[in-house]
Amino acid sequence: xxxxxxxxxxxxxxxxxxxxxxxxxxxxxxxxxxxxxxxxxxxxxxxxxxxxxxxxxxxxxxxxxxxxxxxxxxxxxxxxxxxxxxxxxxxxxxxxxxxxxxxxxxxxxxxxxxxxxxxxxxxxxxxxxxxxxxxxxxxxxxxxxxxxxxxxxxxxxxxxxxxxxxxxxxxxxxxxxxxxxxxxxxxxxxxxxxxxxxxxxxxxxxxxxxxxxxxxxxxxxxxxxxxxxxxxxxxxxxxxxxxxxxxxxxxxxxxxxxxxxxxxxxxxxxxxxxxxxxxxxxxxxxxxxxxxxxxxxxxxxxxxxxxxxxxxxxxxxxxxxxxxxxxxxxxxxxxxxxxxxxxx
Numbered sequence: 279x280x281x282x283x284x285x286x287x288x289x290x291x292x293x294x295x296x297x298x299x300x301x302x303x304x305x306x307x308x309x310x311x312x313x314x315x316x317x318x319x320x321x322x323x324x325x326x327x328x329x330x331x332x333x334x335x336x337x338x339x340x341x342x343x344x345x346x347x348x349x350x351x352x353x354x355x356x357x358x359x360x361x362x363x364x365x366x367x368x369x370x371x372x373x374x375x376x377x378x379x380x381x382x383x384x385x386x387x388x389x390x391x392x393x394x395x396x397x398x399x400x401x402x403x404x405x406x407x408x409x410x411x412x413x414x415x416x417x418x419x420x421x422x423x424x425x426x427x428x429x430x431x432x433x434x435x436x437x438x439x440x441x442x443x444x445x446x447x448x449x450x451x452x453x454x455x456x457x458x459x460x461x462x463x464x465x466x467x468x469x470x471x472x473x474x475x476x477x478x479x480x481x482x483x484x485x486x487x488x489x490x491x492x493x494x495x496x497x498x499x500x501x502x503x504x505x506x507x508x509x510x511x512x513x514x515x516x517x518x519x520x521x522x523x524x525x526x527x528x529x530x531x532x533x534x535x536x537x538x539x540x541x542x543x544x545x546x547x548x549x550x551x552x553x554x555x556x557x558x559x560x561x562x563x564x565x566x567x568x569x570x571x572x573x574x575x576x577x578x579x580x581x582x583x584x585x586x587x588x589x590x591x592x593x594x595x596x597x598x599x600x601x602x603x604x605x606x607x608x609x610x611x612x613x614x615x616x617x618x619x620x621x622x
Contacts, residue, residue, distance in 0.1 A: 282312055282313050283310065283311070283313070283364065284364075285312050285315070285366065286315050286317060286357065286383065287366045288365065288367040288369065289316045289319075289322060289326075289368060290318075290369055291319060291369065293322070294567065295412060296543075297546040297549075298412055298413040298567075300435070300436070301416060301417050301434055301570070302417050303316075303332060304331055304434075305428060306420045307331050309421075313333045315332070315336055316332055316335050317336045318336070318337070318338055319341075323335045323337070325547070336357075345373055350376040350377050354378070354380020354382075355381070357378070357380075357381035358380075358381040358383075364383065365385070365386045365387065367386065367388035367398060370389060370392060371392050371394075375388060375397035379396075385400050386398050389402050390404065402419065410565060411568070413431060417431060431570075433570045436528060436532075436547065436551050438528060438532035438533075439525070442525065443532065446526045450516065450521065452491070452493065453491050456490060457490055457534075457535040458492070458493050459535055459616070460492075460530070460538070460539070461481075461493070461495070461507060461539070462538070462542055462548070463475065463500060463504070464500035464540065464542055464544075465542045468561075470589055470599075471559075471562055473599050473602065477603070477604050479511075481538065481607055485514075486514040490514070491515070492507075494507055494519055496518075496544070498519065499519075499520075500519040501517065504518070505517055527544065528551070531544070531548050532553070536554040536616045537556070538555075538611070539555065540560075541559050541562045546567075550571070553571075553573075554573040554574075555571060555573065555575070556576075556611060557577070558599065559576065559585075560598040560599035561586050562587060573614055575611070577607065579598055579601055583598070
């Protein structure tokens with residue numbers, strides 16, 4: 279006899295958003311017995327595998343911007359064999375709502391979006407003033423219409439794989455005798471969200487002097503940035519950009535004493551691992567996408583020109599980030615109980 283509701287969540291396309299979606303999964307679990315599958319990009323499967331609430335991740339076979347109606351119809355008919363009771367569509371696009379519609383899932387929940395009135399039958403109106411944060415919007419879709427959000431919101435909590443963590447540390451030759459602080463200098467959106475590399479390098483040198491090692495994490499796109507930070511400090515600063523998969527990066531972050539990061543997907547990963555975190559904001563704002571954790575120090579200057587949400591500073595100076603000094607980040611780490619000598 280079927281008892282647990284089967285729910286399909288159409289997941290977002292960004293690392294940080296996928297992490298924040300765990301708050302929705304936790305809300306659904308708290309609301310009654312259910313089984314949650316997530317239709318998501320292939321890159322996100324290592325993240326979903328570290329969420330106990332998720333039964334399985336299902337690969338979305340199409341990339342961002344691809345319509346391919348035939349592929350979506352075929353995917354929908356495959357999903358129809360599962361017998362889902364509800365689909366929750368997190369993206370606002372028409373394309374994202376097609377597979378649940380083709381699967382004939384009886385309740386298809388989502389916010390009003392891109393001309394998808396027939397595709398989403400449980401249509402919600404988004405009040406951005408009542409729900410200013412992305413995580414609030416995700417959680418709201420897991421609640422009945424107009425019902426208040428849970429207080430406090432459940433915080434994402436990824437579970438690292440300790441066996442993989444040990445394997446990756448050994449393969450990369452990372453020191454076992456010194457605590458590590460992670461740097462995440464990348465930001466997929468653009469340079470207006472990236473703290474200056476000379477600031478990262480100066481901070482790395484100070485941390486090295488205080489007995490820490492630094493692990494620079496990111497994708498292949500961040501490899502050159504990692505080289506700049508690690509220059510002349512290779513004995514203590516390890517440029518791991520492009521050398522780890524996403525799941526490996528999750529497990530390495532879980533082993534860190536702290537992290538210093540731009541507003542990026544890996545920022546949300548570190549927050550969900552409860553790693554003490556210094557989050558640096560420039561063109562974006564923590565009012566909309568804050569790190570969802572308890573041990574966080576945010577550096578955000580709230581200049582008159584920010585947040586501008588631009589990829590590149592329209593004024594050409596990026597003072598919202600350049601004026602955040604390495605010394606102020608050391609102070610932020612100290613407020614979290616770090617940055618002194620680990621032997622003190």
